[in-house]
Amino acid sequence: MSTIYIGGVGKSDVKRLLEQRRDPKLKIVVSNDLEAGPILKRSPDTYYIGTCHTGAGGSLGAMLAFLGRQKCHTFGRQARINTADVQKLLDSGIRAFGLSVDQINTVVPALVDAIQARRPEGGTA
Amino acid sequence: MTLHFTPLAIIITILATAFAAFLSQMALAVFNDGVRPFLLDFYRGDLSRAQMTAIAFGLSAGFIFGLGVPIAFSSGILNPWVLFLPSDILGILSPKKWLAPILGAIWGAIVVFGLSAATTVANSLPVNFLTAMQQMATPILFLFAFFPAVAITMQFGRIRGAIAFLISLLVMLITMKWLTQVFPGAMALAAGMVMLVIFAVVEEVNANREARAEAATTSASNAAVASETSEGGVAVEAPAATEVSAVEDETVSIFATNAARLRKNAPFFIVMGILIGVLANTHLFAGGEATSFIIAKGQYANAAQVDFYRALGFIPLIVTTAVASGAFQIVGFTLVYPAAYLLPNPILAGIAGGALFGVEVLILSYITTGLGKLRVIRDASDNIRNAINLTLEVAILFGSIAAGNAMAGGVGIALVGGIYALNEALGRPVVRMAAGPVGVILAGILLNLLAYAQLFTPIVVK
Numbered sequence: 342m343s344t345i346y347i348g349g350v351g352k353s354d355v356k357r358l359l360e361q362r363r364d365p366k367l368k369i370v371v372s373n374d375l376e377a378g379p380i381l382k383r384s385p386d387t388y389y390i391g392t393c394h395t396g397a398g399g400s401l402g403a404m405l406a407f408l409g410r411q412k413c414h415t416f417g418r419q420a421r422i423n424t425a426d427v428q429k430l431l432d433s434g435i436r437a438f439g440l441s442v443d444q445i446n447t448v449v450p451a452l453v454d455a456i457q458a459r460r461p462e463g464g465t466a
Numbered sequence: 467m468t469l470h471f472t473p474l475a476i477i478i479t480i481l482a483t484a485f486a487a488f489l490s491q492m493a494l495a496v497f498n499d500g501v502r503p504f505l506l507d508f509y510r511g512d513l514s515r516a517q518m519t520a521i522a523f524g525l526s527a528g529f530i531f532g533l534g535v536p537i538a539f540s541s542g543i544l545n546p547w548v549l550f551l552p553s554d555i556l557g558i559l560s561p562k563k564w565l566a567p568i569l570g571a572i573w574g575a576i577v578v579f580g581l582s583a584a585t586t587v588a589n590s591l592p593v594n595f596l597t598a599m600q601q602m603a604t605p606i607l608f609l610f611a612f613f614p615a616v617a618i619t620m621q622f623g624r625i626r627g628a629i630a631f632l633i634s635l636l637v638m639l640i641t642m643k644w645l646t647q648v649f650p651g652a653m654a655l656a657a658g659m660v661m662l663v664i665f666a667v668v669e670e671v672n673a674n675r676e677a678r679a680e681a682a683t684t685s686a687s688n689a690a691v692a693s694e695t696s697e698g699g700v701a702v703e704a705p706a707a708t709e710v711s712a713v714e715d716e717t718v719s720i721f722a723t724n725a726a727r728l729r730k731n732a733p734f735f736i737v738m739g740i741l742i743g744v745l746a747n748t749h750l751f752a753g754g755e756a757t758s759f760i761i762a763k764g765q766y767a768n769a770a771q772v773d774f775y776r777a778l779g780f781i782p783l784i785v786t787t788a789v790a791s792g793a794f795q796i797v798g799f800t801l802v803y804p805a806a807y808l809l810p811n812p813i814l815a816g817i818a819g820g821a822l823f824g825v826e827v828l829i830l831s832y833i834t835t836g837l838g839k840l841r842v843i844r845d846a847s848d849n850i851r852n853a854i855n856l857t858l859e860v861a862i863l864f865g866s867i868a869a870g871n872a873m874a875g876g877v878g879i880a881l882v883g884g885i886y887a888l889n890e891a892l893g894r895p896v897v898r899m900a901a902g903p904v905g906v907i908l909a910g911i912l913l914n915l916l917a918y919a920q921l922f923t924p925i926v927v928k
Contacts, residue, residue: 349848350848350851350852350855351852352848353620373841373844373845373848374786375786375837375838375844376841378717379717393499393500393783393851394851394855394897395498395499395500395501395525395529396500396525397499397500397501397503397504397525398498398499398500398501398502398503398783398787399499399783399848399851400500401500401503402503402783402786402787402790403503403717403786403787403789403790404503405503405504405506405507405790405791406503406506406717406720406721406724406790406791407717409507410504410507410512410513415500415525417500417524417525417528418528418894418897420893420894421893439500442852442855443894443897443898444893444894447893
């Protein structure tokens, strides 16, 4: 089961959005970069979604120090993403995602769809 | 409304952007909190200067043209986005140390002279949208009073949120009736902040108590497991525990190295602090979106209060990114703004700025340790940022539509509101906070063109 840790300014919005999916296969934990960083580092199939105004500062924050830049990605203020692009990011080993609070509704669903879609292939994360 | 950049303001702006660019060239500080985390890989050599420039540009460009420029142009007051986001980029792209301050200085000069030229032109137009923008201060100051109640609702739920909202309103009404010399929004804001702090501290204490109780029960059950395994042979818990502490040790050592790097460079930051202190003391520069319009109206005490609370929303973010990257924030913890608005002269403001930055850099690692433990406080800070944004978006939109009304009545309302809605539909290329002001500027330009074409009769903008 994928576990998604969420943090940053818009964490309550992301939580509400993900809870609406009512997906039993998705575990959501409200957290922050300092707490989730060490957890992501040692547990596979865990992801982090952070939000702030730039999509990188409060979103990723200390994640870059915990996981290294190669495992982090920021969508910045990008408004439209598609599942195929996210799939590519996940294939390259990215586990922590940052995005701008005002793009939560467009970015988060596609992002989580892609994370969920990876499940059948199993623990390449 | 007229704008006079004094020689001191011109010189200090240019010096500030020059020095800021110099600091980002050396990866010692950047203004953009999103760029900062990447600097760790940059000064370690894992990211090339070209890659780093691309990252900085990508994360900053939208805020320069979508926030900094429209806020500066519509308020006539300089802001950190328009000055220091470009200086971040210019510093990072400079291959040589000497080049960065030159590019930074050129940018500072472009902004100062550009802004005063643009304001002069705008003031000579038949439809004066800069005067219309004076409508902005009132909605911002009154609505800002309710941001603590919004933050409380986000963090502590609807009951405490509703209580906070009602108390803020009550304080506002009482102030209006009996304390007529005090600004009612300021008192309500203070009352809301006091409630937010009380709720957060109580929650923090409770959470810690619960955590301690939980730790006691788990350690008891662990002891039971341990005694079982010692009989059975293999201890399963041990490797996991060592792994955890190894990960944490590694991070702690990265953080310690970064904090040491910052302390070692404290003199640079003190100089930056002096420059920011003097700059904010000119009252031609404001630290926030809201304060740009408040400073423009000359209400320095209100501006100081607003930016002080705003700082509470940013300090944990600045501290975390600084310690995680080894690079500081160009404007420090932003506490320099309120101090510099209020101090009577540039010399004192400069001293205060330098002293603040020095202390801030020295205590970084202590605050990080504290933040790791104080989860509720850290959440409160995120919620403060979110709530400020939410209330400001409403206030600035309202102020912009009022400015539209002041310029051209119903037509103005339609133009500004329409441009705002259009921006939403386009996936928000301009951030919400600046979409209203952009609407006013565009509507103002259009109305002036229409006035020249004799299609619109300008009304007197009050």
